[in-house]
Amino acid sequence: MLGDPEQIRLIARRLAVDATQLRRLARQVAHAGDVEWRSPAAALFRARVGERADGLRCRADQLEAAARLVSVHAEAVQGARQEVLRVAALGAALPEAVGGALRAGGRR
Structure with missing residues (x-):
């Protein structure tokens, strides 16, 4: 990815915000598994809800890593840009430096 470092930072911030929202969603999904009833269906429901919440948390971790x-x-782009400008x-x-050196050398 090339371009404006500020635009790249904006993308990083968006990814971090998305990760936070995904974690919030994972908590909401996990709470859906807080059911009172007891039965094989309830146990299966809780297991599936837990799997989905875990999957959302995993994706949030991946988004944070990407951010x-x-x-x-x-x-790195900022540093490279500064180096290009310096060069x-x-x-x-x-x-001008070469011309000055040549002029000074011709006067010897």
């Missing part, structure tokens, strides 16, 4: 990686990438500035100053 961290995208954030690290934004910092470009050196390159822009090179003709």
Whole structure:
């Protein structure tokens, strides 16, 4: 992913927000398993609800990991961009530096 580091950071923040929302949803789903009745169907229902809540928490973990990686990438893009600008500035100053050195060398 290339581009504007701020836009990349925005994506990382969105991923983190989505992870938080997914965790909230996982808690709500888990509470759906808090049923009073006792029967084989109730046990199966609780098991399935638990599986779904676990799956949502797992996806939230993955989104959080992705948010961290995208954030690290934004910092890398920022650093690369700064380095490119530094090298470009050196390159822009090179003709003057070479010309000055040639002029100074011709006066010897």
